[in-house]
Structures are given as structure tokens and as C-alpha cells.
Amino acid sequence: MLTLDEALQRLLEPIRPLTGSESVDTFAALGRVLAAPVVSGLDVPPADNTSMDGYALRCADVAAGGTVLPVSQRIPAGQPAQPLSPGTAARIFTGAQLPDGADAVVMQEQCEALADGSVRIDAVPSSGQWIRRRGEDVMRGAEVLRPGDRLTPQALGLAASVGAASLQVLRRPRVALFSTGDELVMPGEPLRPGAIYNSNRFTLRALIEQAGCECSDLGIVPDRLDATRDALRRAAQGHDLIVTSGGVSVGEEDHLKPAVEAEGRLDLWQIAIKPGKPLAFGAVGHEEPTWFIGLPGNPVSSFITFLLAVRPLLLRLQGVAEWQPRSVPMRADFDWPRADRRREFLRVRRNGDDGLDLFGNQSSGVLTSAVWGDGVVDNPPGQTIRRGDVVRYIAFSDWMS
Missing domain, CATH: 3.40.980.10 (MoaB/Mog-like domain)
Incomplete structure (x- = not known):
């Protein structure tokens, strides 16, 4: 054998690998395999922006907690920002572009809006806090997805983030x-x-x-x-x-x-x-x-x-290079005293104690074992298993992804 x-x-x-390919809408590309690389034509994010609702300011203008600054502008996400006037703060919202001249954002929970339109800054900021820098995710010209990649939901999101409305995929x-x-x-x-x-x-x-x-x-x-x-x-x-x-x-x-x-x-x-x-x-x-x-x-x-x-x-x-299923070491909470000369794939299920339970009937005609189980133990030829042994476990979810 x-x-x-x-x-x-x-x-x-x-x-x-098959050579034929087609262009499909990015919405319709789930599970397909890329035939051509996806290269970003822009930086992501395209400009410095804030990861918090709060106030953009210059650190040099806040030497101590309790400093009061006039609010010179309001910057919602998707709206252009004006350069920040020295000695002022800008009301800013998550995802909004950072105004030129600002070097930090103080979250709104550490600030208090005053009746006269100014804001009291109750925490001394550090340079760069709550700022997402231009290109920190993807730089212009970077290859973000490669030929042979299978397109997952997160890969489709990445393709969309660099502006790819369609993708070239293998048939x-x-x-x-x-x-x-x-x-x-x-x-x-x-x-x-x-x-x-x-x-x-x-x-x-x-x-x-x-x-x-x-x-x-x-x-x-x-x-x-x-x-x-x-x-x-x-x-x-x-x-x-x-x-x-x-x-x-x-x-x-x-x-x-x-x-x-x-x-x-x-x-x-x-x-x-x-x-x-x-x-x-x-x-x-x-x-x-x-x-x-x-x-x-x-x-x-x-x-x-x-x-x-x-x-x-x-x-x-489909041109997928990595086809081997991932096996992980896990503890067997069962005995398997009957060694076989063949390599065995035993249907098992993870239990609440980070171990594996064995389905009682391992017959090749018992399909309930593959539904009850969530994976298999890849057991080498001639190998018995004693309770507590470390075995190689392959999850069905990894095998079929």
C-alpha cells in the first residue's frame, strides 16, 4: 500500500493550475482565488486622522491639566480640515482628518466644553496620541493581495480599502x-x-x-x-x-x-x-x-x-500553494489501545477541558461520527493512544476553509 x-x-x-481568469465585482468575489495582484494606488488611511472623538491641539499649548483653549473649528469625518491656529483646539470626531499643525488628540472624556465655546483640557497630551498616521495600514504601491490568495471576507474589505471595485480571479x-x-x-x-x-x-x-x-x-x-x-x-x-x-x-x-x-x-x-x-x-x-x-x-x-x-x-x-491542513497538538482524553498498520483519522470533539473526546464507533459507515465530531486525530501507523497523550488534531473548520 x-x-x-x-x-x-x-x-x-x-x-x-488553471489559466483562465475573469474580472468579477469585488462584492461577488468571496471564496475566489486571485489571478492578479491587488496593488494599492493610495495610502491607507489617505491622511492623518483621529481614532477618538475629542479635541485636536498642539501639545505645546497644553503645559498642564486645566488649560483652557478657544475652539477654532469643528471637523466631522469626511469634511476637510483647516490648518489649526496656534493656541486653539479643534473639535474633532472619529475618522476625521487631522488639521495641519495639530500633533495630538485628547479624548472628549478628558475635556469639558465651556459655555463660552472654549474647552478645558484636563489631561496633558503626548505627541501623536490617538492619531492614525497616513499610510500606516497600506502604503501607495504596496501589493496587498497576491495571486493565489483565496479571498476571505477580510480580504475583500482590504481590496475595497484600496479602491478595487473589481478583481481578476481564476475561473x-x-x-x-x-x-x-x-x-x-x-x-x-x-x-x-x-x-x-x-x-x-x-x-x-x-x-x-x-x-x-x-x-x-x-x-x-x-x-x-x-x-x-x-x-x-x-x-x-x-x-x-x-x-x-x-x-x-x-x-x-x-x-x-x-x-x-x-x-x-x-x-x-x-x-x-x-x-x-x-x-x-x-x-x-x-x-x-x-x-x-x-x-x-x-x-x-x-x-x-x-x-x-x-x-x-x-x-x-486554483493555484493555491498552501493546501496542507493545519494540525495542532492537543491532549487525548481517551484510550485507543488498538494500533493499526495504517495511518488513522479518528473522529473526535474538543471538550470543555481543552482535551479531545473520541466518538465511540469509528466505523467507516457511521456518518454521525463526522457530525458529532469537530475534527480528527491524525494518528500515525502502529500508534496506540493513552489518556493524557498529546496527539495531532485537525479541525474540520480548518480543513474546509
């Missing part, structure tokens, strides 16, 4: 999805004897869309070689990747292997992981082939294998 690292190396080595990978199996039916249909509801279709479609891709759902394909070959030919048209679940074993009713071999090329791998040992990787078509990944049919195996193998491939297609 291949190790996971060996399988990922073989899987990702031939994958090249979304187009993924075709189908399930194989005569036993599969859709929720809402009668559950005949021997049938099961097709949960993988919902899980995988959501994971594909969450990864920033367009998903063409081709439904459930009957367990026939001709039907499987036809589905593969349709899936290869206009798509970058085909993802399937089920049918990647070598039983008489598992038709994906011969179908992919007839329509393209296939490697059938046994990966030393649990859950999710079988993985099929190849391509469909001969002139301009479409990548293919066949996942196991058990729901947890399909879920975990997608995160381990399909997600990195989709991120690579």
Missing part, C-alpha cells in the same frame, strides 16, 4: 459528480428492500462547492458497464475533474475500473489510511483528458478521502 504522502505526491505532481474549476450503485435511491423516494439513501451525493456536492468549484451533478449511474462508460464520456465534456463514489473495488458489479480504462487511463491505489483505503486516480478521454478520482462508497471513507485527496487537487487547480 502507498503511504498518504506517496499518494499525494503522485496525485498532485501532474496537476497544473472556478468545473467538477462533474456522480454516484454508482443500484442500491442507491434519493431521499423522498420509497426505500425498497436492499436500498439505501444516497448520502454521498449530498456530502460530496457540498464539499465541491465549498472548495470554490462549479459542480455538475450527474446523479446516480446504474451498475452497468455501458451506463458507466456513457456517464464518464458525458462527465469529461467541459469539466476539469470527475469525482465518483463507490464502484472502485474489483467485484463483478464494480464497473468503474474497466470503464475508466476503456475511456482513458486509471491507477487503482491502496492507500495506507483508515478510513478510506481504496482510491482510483486517472483521466478520461484521449486528446484533452479530464482528471478522474474515484472515492470509496462508505460515507465516512468518502468524506475523509475527499478532504485528504480531492481537496488538495482542487486547490492546486
Whole structure:
């Protein structure tokens, strides 16, 4: 069996980022991947401004607390400021431009407005206090976002702060999805004897869309070689990747292997992981082939294998360099005495004592474990776990971000 690292190396080595791009409104760019850098054409903030409501003044004019100064102007945010006359203060509001000549702001809680229109300053200011300097966030000409960055809500805000009304992003990978199996039916249909509801279709479609891709759902394909070959030919048209679940074993009713071999090329791998040992990787078509990944049919195996193998491939297609999930050391509040020769991904949940609890049934068919849990323990081959041991924890939220 291949190790996971060996399988990922073989899987990702031939994958090249997509080259097509498009310009989209910054409002519509959430989750997209930048194709071109965002360079600021201005300083942010564009001028010195105040971070407090209060009074702008010269420190030299306030030698002691209780100094009274006439108020020479009022400066709301968004209004231009006049130069500050010596020996005066300016009433100023958060975000407003600092007047030339002022070198500090005293917050209004440390001042008292007097009836004659002057203000008493009750605290001696220090130079620069409560002032946000021009360009302290972003300098003109700075590259604030790089090609390959996935656009988060805060990244969109940063792009907007430098005036980017639209962004050049890579086109979304187009993924075709189908399930194989005569036993599969859709929720809402009668559950005949021997049938099961097709949960993988919902899980995988959501994971594909969450990864920033367009998903063409081709439904459930009957367990026939001709039907499987036809589905593969349709899936290869206009798509970058085909993802399937089920049918990647070598039983008489598992038709994906011969179908992919007839329509393209296939490697059938046994990966030393649990859950999710079988993985099929190849391509469909001969002139301009479409990548293919066949996942196991058990729901947890399909879920975990997608995160381990399909997600990195989709991120690579989008030009994302950092695809490895972040693992953090945490304390195991459980025992796992059964070492396995494969690398295990145990469904766990953080508890209120900064430790990890283990879901009692780690079967690859128990999808409740992936809903109850908020992540997995990445457990090396041959490793037992005793209560109190430090283990490697990967949160689902980090894995799917």
C-alpha cells in the first residue's frame, strides 16, 4: 500500500493550475482565488486622522491639566480640515482628518466644553496620541493581495480599502459528480428492500462547492458497464475533474475500473489510511483528458478521502500553494489501545477541558461520527493512544476553509 504522502505526491505532481481568469465585482468575489495582484494606488488611511472623538491641539499649548483653549473649528469625518491656529483646539470626531499643525488628540472624556465655546483640557497630551498616521495600514504601491490568495471576507474589505471595485480571479474549476450503485435511491423516494439513501451525493456536492468549484451533478449511474462508460464520456465534456463514489473495488458489479480504462487511463491505489483505503486516480478521454478520482462508497471513507485527496487537487487547480491542513497538538482524553498498520483519522470533539473526546464507533459507515465530531486525530501507523497523550488534531473548520 502507498503511504498518504506517496499518494499525494503522485496525485498532485501532474496537476497544473488553471489559466483562465475573469474580472468579477469585488462584492461577488468571496471564496475566489486571485489571478492578479491587488496593488494599492493610495495610502491607507489617505491622511492623518483621529481614532477618538475629542479635541485636536498642539501639545505645546497644553503645559498642564486645566488649560483652557478657544475652539477654532469643528471637523466631522469626511469634511476637510483647516490648518489649526496656534493656541486653539479643534473639535474633532472619529475618522476625521487631522488639521495641519495639530500633533495630538485628547479624548472628549478628558475635556469639558465651556459655555463660552472654549474647552478645558484636563489631561496633558503626548505627541501623536490617538492619531492614525497616513499610510500606516497600506502604503501607495504596496501589493496587498497576491495571486493565489483565496479571498476571505477580510480580504475583500482590504481590496475595497484600496479602491478595487473589481478583481481578476481564476475561473472556478468545473467538477462533474456522480454516484454508482443500484442500491442507491434519493431521499423522498420509497426505500425498497436492499436500498439505501444516497448520502454521498449530498456530502460530496457540498464539499465541491465549498472548495470554490462549479459542480455538475450527474446523479446516480446504474451498475452497468455501458451506463458507466456513457456517464464518464458525458462527465469529461467541459469539466476539469470527475469525482465518483463507490464502484472502485474489483467485484463483478464494480464497473468503474474497466470503464475508466476503456475511456482513458486509471491507477487503482491502496492507500495506507483508515478510513478510506481504496482510491482510483486517472483521466478520461484521449486528446484533452479530464482528471478522474474515484472515492470509496462508505460515507465516512468518502468524506475523509475527499478532504485528504480531492481537496488538495482542487486547490492546486486554483493555484493555491498552501493546501496542507493545519494540525495542532492537543491532549487525548481517551484510550485507543488498538494500533493499526495504517495511518488513522479518528473522529473526535474538543471538550470543555481543552482535551479531545473520541466518538465511540469509528466505523467507516457511521456518518454521525463526522457530525458529532469537530475534527480528527491524525494518528500515525502502529500508534496506540493513552489518556493524557498529546496527539495531532485537525479541525474540520480548518480543513474546509
